[in-house]
Amino acid sequence: MKWKKFRLKTTTEAEDIVSSMLMDLGIQGVQIEDRIPLSQSDKEQMFVDILPEIEADDGVAYLSFYLEPEEDCEKILSEIRRELQDMSAYVNVGECTVEESETEDVDWVNNWKQYFHQFCVDDILIIPSWEDVSPEDEDKMIIHIDPGTAFGTGMHETTQLCIRQLRKYVTEGCRVLDVGCGSGILGMLALKFGAGYSVGTDLDPCAIDATKENMEVNGIGTDSYEVMIGNIIDDREVQDKVGYGCYDIVAANILADVLVQLTPVIVNQLKPGGVYITSGIIDDKEQTVVDAVKAAGLEVLSVTYQGEWVCVTARKN
Numbered sequence: 217m218k219w220k221k222f223r224l225k226t227t228t229e230a231e232d233i234v235s236s237m238l239m240d241l242g243i244q245g246v247q248i249e250d251r252i253p254l255s256q257s258d259k260e261q262m263f264v265d266i267l268p269e270i271e272a273d274d275g276v277a278y279l280s281f282y283l284e285p286e287e288d289c290e291k292i293l294s295e296i297r298r299e300l301q302d303m304s305a306y307v308n309v310g311e312c313t314v315e316e317s318e319t320e321d322v323d324w325v326n327n328w329k330q331y332f333h334q335f336c337v338d339d340i341l342i343i344p345s346w347e348d349v350s351p352e353d354e355d356k357m358i359i360h361i362d363p364g365t366a367f368g369t370g371m372h373e374t375t376q377l378c379i380r381q382l383r384k385y386v387t388e389g390c391r392v393l394d395v396g397c398g399s400g401i402l403g404m405l406a407l408k409f410g411a412g413y414s415v416g417t418d419l420d421p422c423a424i425d426a427t428k429e430n431m432e433v434n435g436i437g438t439d440s441y442e443v444m445i446g447n448i449i450d451d452r453e454v455q456d457k458v459g460y461g462c463y464d465i466v467a468a469n470i471l472a473d474v475l476v477q478l479t480p481v482i483v484n485q486l487k488p489g490g491v492y493i494t495s496g497i498i499d500d501k502e503q504t505v506v507d508a509v510k511a512a513g514l515e516v517l518s519v520t521y522q523g524e525w526v527c528v529t530a531r532k533n
């Protein structure tokens with residue numbers, strides 16, 4: 217289906233209130249473009265460490281929204297203009313020009329799947345749940361994965377760095393904590409390598425369903441894992457639920473700046489002798505994470521690299 221796309225030029229000052237007005241008029245979603253830099257917490261949630269250079273904030277914001285072709289676009293636009301006129305009495309709504317165009321109906325949630333195909337990390341075959349295993353691969357360790365909208369296809373260098381360290385340190389029956397579990401890929405592989413139990417945490421609610429579905433597709437029962445939403449860094453309830461001094465391995469593939477905050481907390485979750493595997497570290501943040509790990513009293517065991525990404529593995533002595 218073709219949609220009608222409208223792009224309204226307003227101001228950053230008015231973008232929130234104008235967006236709510238659009239939603240109140242029945243518009244289902246509004247895309248905001250502006251030059252306001254991302255906050256630290258935005259970056260952490262989005263897993264971005266390096267951002268493209270953007271021009272300085274000029275106070276202009278564009279709000280895009282879509283209407284179905286059969287909707288009475290003229291009526292909706294005139295209601296919007298009337299609301300903008302009223303708002304202009306107390307907020308600078310800017311130019312309020314509207315560009316109109318047509319756009320194809322694209323399934324954004326699933327569109328990426330055409331680029332995700334089976335691949336190997338060493339001798340482990342990671343295969344999207346919608347592809348088949350070839351006969352010549354049947355003797356490999358096979359992981360079926362559909363991350364949904366959570367992070368973690370296994371293709372990212374940081375995930376692969378963590379997988380290799382898990383393979384090295386997982387022992388039969390050990391307990392693993394996977395902080396920032398996303399699709400559940402690290403906990404799931406740890407269980408395949410022989411771990412006895414895996415606990416995953418994430419901030420993203422999509423991680424719950426993604427992890428559960430992936431565990432099920434890979435034949436892992438609910439008695440082997442649990443997954444919870446919440447920020448273990450500052451949420452005492454999550455820390456209590458996860459438990460203290462009871463993990464042989466903690467894996468955290470998150471951004472360096474998050475690892476700096478996480479590390480002094482997570483040492484309490486590790487058993488003495490437990491191993492801490494961290495990645496998500498872009499190369500120029502290596503020393504920052506190494507310093508944080510040492511400051512938390514851990515001994516650095518190794519630093520491994522893939523592309524521009526780094527994995528720091530440490531032990532609680």
Ligand SMILES: C[S@@+](CC[C@H](N)C(=O)[O-])C[C@H]1O[C@@H](n2cnc3c(N)ncnc32)[C@H](O)[C@@H]1O
Binds near residue numbers: 263367369374418448
């Ligand atoms: C790079 S993804 C890693 C996903 C998966 N573990 C992997 O290795 O492919 C980072 C994940 O950490 C989550 N995250 C970020 N900050 C977090 C925090 N403080 N606690 C738990 N999860 C967090 C994000 O929502 C995201 O799902």
